[in-house]
Amino acid sequence: MTLLTFFGRGSAFRDVLGFTFKHWRRQPLRASAIAAAIIGATLADVMTPLFSGRLVSAVAGGSAHEPAAWDAAMSAFTMLVALALVTVVLRYFAFNGITVLTLRIMRDVAADAFYRVQRFSTDWHANSFAGSTVRKVTRGMWALDLLDDTILLALLPAAVMLAGTTVLLGWYWPLLGLAVAVGAILYITLTLSLSLGFVAPAARLANSWDTRLGGALADAISCNAVVKAFGAEAREDARLGRVTAKWQARTDRTWRRGTVNGTAQMSMLLVLRAAVIGLAVLFWVEGAAGPGDLAFVLTSFFVLQGYLREIGQHIRNLQRSVNDMEELVEMHRQPLGVVDAPDARPIAITRGRIEFDRVTFHYGAHTTPLYRDLSLVIEAGERVGLVGHSGSGKTTFVKLIQRLYDVSGGQIRIDGQDVAQAAQASLRTQIAIVQQEPILFHRSLAENIAYGRPGASMADIVAAAELANAHDFIAQLPKGYGTLVGERGVKLSGGERQRVAIARAFLADAPILILDEATSSLDSESELLIQEAMERLMQGRTTLVIAHRLSTVRALDRLLVFDRGRVVEEGDHAALVARPNGIYRRLFERQALELVRGLQPQDDALRAG
Template sequence: MKAVFAYTARHWRRRRLLLAQIAGAILLATFADVLIPLFSGRLVDALLLAGETRDVALSRALEAFAVMVALGAGMVALRHFGWMRVIPLSLGMMSDIAEETFARVQRFSTDWHANSFSGSVMRKVTRGMWAVDQLNDTLLLALLPSAFVLASTTILLAVQWPLMGLVVALGAVAYVAMTVSLAMYYIAPAAKLSNAWDTRIGGTLADALGCNAVVKAYGAEHREDARLINVVGRWRKRSARTWSRHTLAGTSQHVVLLTIRSTLAGVGLWLWWNDKATPGDVTYMLTTYFVVHGYLRDVGMHVHNLQRSVNEMEELVELHDAPIGIEDRKGAVPMRITAGEVRFDNVAFHYGAHETPLYRDLSVTIRGGQRVGLVGHSGSGKTTFVKLIQRLYDVTGGQILIDGQDVKRVTQQSLRSQIAIVPQEPILFHRTLAENIGYGRPGASQAEIERAARLANAHEFIARLPKGYQTLVGERGVKLSGGERQRIALARAFLADAPILILDEATSSLDSESEQLIQAAVERLLRGRTAIVIAHRLSTVRSLDRILVFDRGRIAEDGTHAELMRRPDGRYRHLFERQLGDIRGAAE
C-alpha cells in the first residue's frame, strides 16, 4: 500500500492545481452538508416556539429553511465542480501511466521479455490504469469528505453535548479501525492471490491464441480448453474466498453501525428527558446521525474499493519499480558509425544465474566492410555474439567497440538504428505491408518502400494482393507464408541501409525458386557494409570474406572457406563435409 500511495502521489504532484481545486470544492460541499442538520433543528424549534405568534414562528422557520436551501444548492454546485475536475485529473494520470509503463516495458531487457507473458503484462497495465481511476474517486470524492464529516460533526456535537460528541467519536473510530483492519489484513491477502490468477488467465489466453496455428496443427483445441479450465477454476476458488470475506466484513460493519445508531438515539432521549436538549436539538442529533451513518456506511465500501484499487495497482507499480536491465549510461552520446569496424576486446560474458561463463577473454576484430560468417554447433555462442553487438546484454568483462566507440557509452537507440537485422524467424507487426517495410526507415516514401521490396523479390507477390502495399499481414504476419515474411524482413533491411548488417540465415525460409533471386539481392546488400551472417547451412558462407568457427564460447578457427577446408582435422571442414554428406544422402 505504501508503494502504491507513493506512486500515486508522484502523479498527483504533476497536477497540484487540479488536486487543490478538487479538494477545496469537495470540502466546502461537505461542510454545507454538515450544516444542513443544524438548521433543520432550528426549523423544528421555530415551529414549536411557545409564546410566540405564528407569524414570528413562520419567519424564523423560513429563515432556517432559506439557509437550508442555500446550503443545499451550494453543496450541489461545489460537488459538481469537484467531480468535473476529477475527470481531467484521472484521464491525465491514466494516460501518463499507460504511456510511461509502455515505454518502460519496451526498454526492459531481452531476458525479461523472454520470461514474461505479453498477455499478462497487458492485463497488469490495463487493470492498473482503471484502478487509478477508482483510487482517485475513492480518496478524493469519498474518503476525504467522509473524514471531514466525521471530524466536523464530532466537534459540533461535542461543543453542545460532550457526551454525544464522545459517542460519535468512539463509534466512528471503532468503525473505521475495524473496516481498515479487515480490508488490509483479512481481505487484501485473498484479493492479491485472486488478482494473480486473474493475470494468469490473461497470459493463458494470449499464449493459446497467439499460437493458434500450432494448436490447430496438432488438433489440440481440447487440450488448450482444459488448460484454461484449470486456470479459471483456480481463479474461481481464489475469487470466491475473496468475495466471501468481503461479505463477512460488510455484515460486521452493519452490526457496528446498528450499535452506534441505537446508542446515539438513546443518548438523545436521555438529554431531552433531562431538559438538556429541545425537540429541535434531538431532530438535529438524529438528522446529523443520518448524515454520519450514510458516510460511515459508505466508508466501509470506500475502504474496500481502496483496498481493491491498491491490490490491482500493485503489479503495475512492480512493473514501474522493476530494473530496466540495460540502460543508457549517464552522459551517453549518439554513436556515429562510418567504417563499421567491430572489435571484441577481452570480452567475458555469462547469462544471468549461469555460473559458467560463455566467453572468457574473447578478442576478435571484424574490419569495416568485411563479410563474416559465424558457424558452429547450437549453443556455441554465435547468437550471443550478435546480441552483444546490439547491446541486448552487457558484457561482464572487457569491451565491445564499433569504430572505436564502446557500445556501453553510446545511446542504445543510435546503436541499434545503425544495425539492420534479418532474423531466421521474421516478426511482423499486424500492420500494412508498407508499414512493416517502412519500419526500417521512418518517413520513407512509397517509392523507396517499393524499391526495397523489389530488391527483396517481394514486389511481385505484394502487387498481386487486392490491397497491395496496404494489405494487413495479421498478428506476427500470420497471413503470409514463411518465405513471404522473410522477404518482407529483407525488404525492411534493404530500406534501412544500415552500415552494419546481421543476417541469421536470411534465405532459410525461402522456396528454391525464389532463393536464387534473393541470394543475389543479399549479395548486393552485403557490398560496402560490415555484414555478419549466422550460418546454419554452410554452403551460404563459402563466398564470404571470412568465417569464424565457434566452439563452446571461443573462436576455434578463423579464415576463408578455402583456408579452413585445407585443414585436415579442422572443425569447419568436419562440419562442412558432414552437412554435405547429409544433403547427398537426402537426395539419394
C-alpha cells in the first residue's frame, strides 16, 4: 500500500492534506527550498555508511604507514566530515525555513477561521458553543504545526533514506537491497493500516469529546452568575464529571490502541533486523563481503532502522494531526450563509424609507414560510412599533432589514436600493440597534461607546454618553471612561448596560434605528432615564421599536401587529385600542389588567399600614 493509497482511503486525510498543501502554495519558493534542503541533508546521511565502510576497509587492510592505506583512510574521513557539515548546514536552513512557513500558515489559518466565524449566519452562532469554536481553531492551528514538521522534517527524509539505502545496498548486493525494500514496504503498510483503520477512528471520537468538554466548560463558566444564583455548583460539577468521564474513556481507548500499534511496529523491525544482519553475515561467510562491507551494511541498516522506527511515530503524529485538524477544515468548508453579491456596492441611506415588496421568507429547511408575499412601507423618519405574540415575526422582520438572513422571494429596499445587492458592512453601519439585552465587549467604556464610530474623539464619546443619560454614572467610576466592563458587560447593571448601548447608538448617528425595547426588567429610575434617552435618540430617524410592554409604544406614529408572519392590524395606539376584538386591544387590556393586579397588594399593604 502506497502513501497515496493510504490517503485516498480516508476523506479526512484528503481534505486535511489538501487544505495544508493549499497553504503551502501561498509560499511556493519557501516550501520548495525546505524540501530541497531536507532531501540534500538526507542524501548525505545515505552516503555516510558507504564512506564509514571504506574507512574500516582502509584501517583493516593496511598499516597507517602505508601511503595507499593512509590516503584511503584520509579520503574516507574527509568525506565523512564533509557529509556531516552538509547535513548540519542544510538542516539549519530547513528548520529556519519551516519556522517561517509554519508560523505564517498558522497566522493565516487563525485569521481565515476568525473571518469565517464572524461572517457565519446568526443560526450558526445560535447553535454553536463559543468555547468549542475556540477549541477547534486553536487545536487545529497547533496540529498544523505538527503536520508540517511531520511531512517535511520526518516523512520526506524517511522516504528519501529508504529509497537511497535500498538503491545503494542493491547496487552492491541485489538480494540485500530486495530484502530491505520488501521489509520496509511491509513495515510501512502495517503501520499505515493500523493507524488509519485502528487508531484514527478512536482518535476522531476522542477529539469530538474533547470539543464537547471545551463547550461544557465554557457554558458553565459563562453562566456562572446563574449557577451561583441557584446554588448549583455541585450539580454543575457532576454534569462536567459525566462529560470528562466520557472524554477519559474515549482518550484511554485511543492511547491504548496507539500502544498496540507501536508494539506491532517494533516487532516488525525486529524481524527486518534479523533478516538484514543474517544476510550480511552469510555474504561474509561466502567471502562476498569483507569487514568494511559489513560495517557499511550494518551502519546503513541501523541508520535506516532509526528512520523506520521514527516512521511509526511520524505516521501516528500524522494521524493525530489530521484528526485534530478535521473540525477546523470542516469549518472552512461550511458556507458563510449570507454572502455579498459579486457586484455588491456600498449602500447610501439618506432618508431611511424601508419597503417590503412581496417578501417571502422561511427558516432553513422549514417548508412553511414565516412570511408570504409581505408588502408594506415604512416612511422616512416614521416611528413604528412592532407588536405581537412571541414567534409572530417581529424580530425576524428587523433581522431581514439588517440582512442577517436572505429572503426567499421578493425584495427589501431602503431608499429604493435592494439590500440584497448592497455590501453587508455598509448596510449595517447605517442601522443602529439597541438590543433587549445589550452585549458589551470586555473593553473600556469609551471603546464600547465608540464601537460604531471607532475614530470618534473623547469629546464626541462624552457627548453621546450625556445624551444617553450615562455620563453621570460613568464619571463616578474609579477609571471613568477607561473602566473595563467585564465579559459581556457583567460589571455593569442592566440599566447601565442599556444606557451604554444607547450612547453607542447616538455616536453611530445612523439614519435607521432599531430598538428592542428593554425597560420591563429595570427599576423605575433606570426606566425613566432610558425612556428619556430613547426619545432623544429617535428624533429625526426612521425608528422600529419591538414592543414588549405596550405602554412604551403609545406615542409612536404607527403600530404593526404581527400574527404568524402576517401584519393583521395597523394604526396608531388610539385607533387599535378602539378596534373591537382586535389582537392589539386584547394584548393591551391583558397587560393593563396584570398591572392592576400587581398594584393591588401594594394598595392593601398601604391601607393595612
